[in-house]
Amino acid sequence: MIAIEAKGLGKWYRKQDIGTPTLLGALPRWLSGAKADGFWALRDINFKIHQGQTVGVIGPNGSGKSSLLGLIAQTMVPTEGTVRTTGRISALLELGAGFHPDLSGRENIYLNAAILGIAREDIRRRFDHIVDFAELHGFIDMPVKHYSSGMYVRLAFSVAVEMNPDILLIDEVLAVGDISFQTKCLDRIRLFQKKGKTILFVSHALETVEEFCSDVLLIHEGRFIMQGKPADVIFSYLKSYMVKLGLFSVEEHGTREVEMRSIRLLDATGAETSTFYTGGAMTVEIGYHAHRRIATPVFGFSIKTGNGFYVFGSNTQIAKVPIAAIEGDGRVRLRIEPLALKQGRFFLSLAVHSWDHKIQYHRQEDLHPFLIKDVSDDKGVFQLNCVWEHQPKP
Amino acid sequence: MIQTIKDVFRYWDLLWNLVARDLKTRYRGSILGFLWTILTPLFMAIIYIGFLRLLAGGRGFGIQYEDIIIGVFAWQFTVQCVNAGLNCVTGNSSLVKKVFFPRIILPLSVSVTGLVNFLLTLVVQWVLVAILLYNMKSTFLEVTTLWVPLMSLYHLLFNFSLVLLVAAANVYFRDTQHIVNLLMSAWFFMSPVMYPLSLVEGVARSHPWVAQVYLLNPMTVIITGYRAMQLPGVSFPWTATSVVGLLIPLVIMGAAYVVFQRSQRYFSDML
Numbered sequence: 230m231i232a233i234e235a236k237g238l239g240k241w242y243r244k245q246d247i248g249t250p251t252l253l254g255a256l257p258r259w260l261s262g263a264k265a266d267g268f269w270a271l272r273d274i275n276f277k278i279h280q281g282q283t284v285g286v287i288g289p290n291g292s293g294k295s296s297l298l299g300l301i302a303q304t305m306v307p308t309e310g311t312v313r314t315t316g317r318i319s320a321l322l323e324l325g326a327g328f329h330p331d332l333s334g335r336e337n338i339y340l341n342a343a344i345l346g347i348a349r350e351d352i353r354r355r356f357d358h359i360v361d362f363a364e365l366h367g368f369i370d371m372p373v374k375h376y377s378s379g380m381y382v383r384l385a386f387s388v389a390v391e392m393n394p395d396i397l398l399i400d401e402v403l404a405v406g407d408i409s410f411q412t413k414c415l416d417r418i419r420l421f422q423k424k425g426k427t428i429l430f431v432s433h434a435l436e437t438v439e440e441f442c443s444d445v446l447l448i449h450e451g452r453f454i455m456q457g458k459p460a461d462v463i464f465s466y467l468k469s470y471m472v473k474l475g476l477f478s479v480e481e482h483g484t485r486e487v488e489m490r491s492i493r494l495l496d497a498t499g500a501e502t503s504t505f506y507t508g509g510a511m512t513v514e515i516g517y518h519a520h521r522r523i524a525t526p527v528f529g530f531s532i533k534t535g536n537g538f539y540v541f542g543s544n545t546q547i548a549k550v551p552i553a554a555i556e557g558d559g560r561v562r563l564r565i566e567p568l569a570l571k572q573g574r575f576f577l578s579l580a581v582h583s584w585d586h587k588i589q590y591h592r593q594e595d596l597h598p599f600l601i602k603d604v605s606d607d608k609g610v611f612q613l614n615c616v617w618e619h620q621p622k623p
Numbered sequence: 624m625i626q627t628i629k630d631v632f633r634y635w636d637l638l639w640n641l642v643a644r645d646l647k648t649r650y651r652g653s654i655l656g657f658l659w660t661i662l663t664p665l666f667m668a669i670i671y672i673g674f675l676r677l678l679a680g681g682r683g684f685g686i687q688y689e690d691i692i693i694g695v696f697a698w699q700f701t702v703q704c705v706n707a708g709l710n711c712v713t714g715n716s717s718l719v720k721k722v723f724f725p726r727i728i729l730p731l732s733v734s735v736t737g738l739v740n741f742l743l744t745l746v747v748q749w750v751l752v753a754i755l756l757y758n759m760k761s762t763f764l765e766v767t768t769l770w771v772p773l774m775s776l777y778h779l780l781f782n783f784s785l786v787l788l789v790a791a792a793n794v795y796f797r798d799t800q801h802i803v804n805l806l807m808s809a810w811f812f813m814s815p816v817m818y819p820l821s822l823v824e825g826v827a828r829s830h831p832w833v834a835q836v837y838l839l840n841p842m843t844v845i846i847t848g849y850r851a852m853q854l855p856g857v858s859f860p861w862t863a864t865s866v867v868g869l870l871i872p873l874v875i876m877g878a879a880y881v882v883f884q885r886s887q888r889y890f891s892d893m894l
Contacts, residue, residue, distance in 0.1 A: 242892060243892075299720070299891065302721075302722075302723050303723045304719070304720055304721060304722065304723050304891050305891050305892065306888045306889065318723070320721065320722060320723070326717040326718055326720075326721045326722065327715075327717065327718045327722065329644055329648055331647075331648045331651045331652065332644065332647065332648060336644075336647070339640060340640045340641075340643075340644055342636075343634075343636040343637040343639075343640035343641075344637060344640075344718060344722055344724065345722065346634070346637075346724070348636070349636050
């Protein structure tokens with residue numbers, strides 16, 4: 230059964246002037262009869278989401294993700310097209326919207342529940358549970374204006390999860406609270422999943438999206454780009470959009486006498502992927518084409534973290550695997566095993582240059598993102614091989 | 624329309640929670656608290672009485688204290704609704720943008736809050752008017768005073784339609800609040816708030832059309848209605864125009880409903 234279906238969905242906004250609308254500001258436009266200047270925040274969006282699916286929505290800031298949720302939640306009206314939903318929708322948007330600072334936590338629980346459409350009876354019955362979940366014992370009769378931001382958010386979330394919708398919309402709200410509260414929130418999401426609820430999840434936390442979603446929608450500049458398996462969509466998102474937006478110093482340059490034409494990241498079984506595991510293996514396969522005979526070329530690589538920290542770099546020269554000469558097509562394989570990197574997103578740069586480093590034939594800076602997943606409990610950036618010993622009496 | 628009524632019933636909880644929120648928070652942190660609901664119209668009545676005595680000396684113009692008290696209390700009901708109504712959508716922008724619920728709940732809740740406040744002030748009003756009547760004229764409140772709560776429901780309907788209009792307009796143009804403030808002060812003098820209808824009837828003797836136009840003002844018939852119900856010696860001027868004046872709120876209500884429901888679709892775009 231289809232839970233959400235968008236057909237030719239579009240939302241047009243008038244370009245707003247600074248500040249609030251005034252009569253004087255609108256008068257010239259009325260008199261001249263000019264059509265207001267505007268832009269399409271979303272256009273031509275078509276997708277189907279089946280019941281029970283957890284679908285992530287990703288895309289750069291300003292790509293129209295929140296407008297999409299607004300349209301689905303019916304707080305906005307589409308300019309064109311339709312969005313059809315089956316069942317009761319609740320939105321976990323901007324926690325604490327609707328809290329009144331002068332009311333106590335207790336009063337706000339009831340107010341917020343009414344806003345979210347939760348029956349008063351349900352809240353009364355679950356009241357202690359809500360306070361438990363929010364970890365607010367002893368503060369529940371204090372006006373929320375005196376709450377810390379953490380307490381505020383915990384209270385809001387605790388009420389919101391009492392909703393029992395068929396479709397749950399989540400807009401970037403899980404990035405709040407400390408680790409233990411975040412874990413609790415994610416557990417709640419899993420519970421919703423188990424109950425067979427449809428969840429639409431907007432987030433920039435790509436790892437969370439990858440972990441929770443069975444399907445991911447990618448939108449960019451208001452256009453629908455693709456829908457598919459999380460790993461694939463995230464990969465192509467990172468590759469095409471974050472790169473184009475210049476979030477990373479991505480570039481390609483060189484004389485192109487040798488061109489790296491196909492780059493594939495392979496796991497231990499030889500399948501192409503963008504997700505690897507700590508302690509596993511990673512193979513980088515570079516398919517090149519040399520337009521003329523090049524003697525003693527050097528292939529090199531480096532790995533950086535998402536925030537630009539240079540993790541490791543090496544090349545065939547340092548590794549003492551000299552290549553005598555290349556011409557025409559060929560392949561270079563780089564195998565990294567065991568992969569000592571821990572949890573996170575990394576960027577791979579590749580280069581081919583002359584033996585004396587004077588000529589860059591082709592260089593791809595940060596062009597290949599990949600994700601490392603860590604199943605161990607060790608902490609840090611690298612997996613170090615550790616051996617513990619214990620001697621009671623030296 | 625029927626759908627809207629169903630929606631409102633479905634969100635009954637929300638309506639009452641918003642009313643409770645407004646009532647609880649309005650005076651929270653102030654020492655006199657809820658007393659302000661009564662003190663505000665009371666002081667205004669005292670100011671007007673003082674002003675009129677100063678202007679005319681003694682009991683000029685034949686204006687009675689009880690006329691002023693009833694007029695001011697009723698007028699305050701409308702003023703409070705309109706003032707709260709101006710910001711009922713714009714002041715809840717985060718809700719409107721983020722959560723789906725029938726938007727009409729917001730103007731409805733401020734109107735109901737106004738009604739609750741008004742009903743509370745009524746008690747004080749009755750005590751005051753009864754004392755004045757007994758001391759000055761040795762008369763009592765009319766039995767028809769019992770109809771006043773019913774009349775206030777009609778008054779509520781009119782206020783609600785005004786709230787719908789100003790709330791929607793203020794989303795689109797923030798000039799609304801300033802324009803409305805001006806209109807309200809003009810309207811105050813054009814309505815029999817601090818003088819009785821009989822004062823205008825005096826003017827109307829030379830210009831009969833004035834009285835006719837005057838009775839088309841819903842506030843005229845509402846306030847005069849309140850007075851006629853409670854005060855001995857005041858009767859409601861049942862004429863064709865006053866009946867039209869009584870019907871006008873219904874027309875405004877219909878128009879306001881259409882305006883609000885049409886414009887509410889784009890509230891989240893404008894906020």
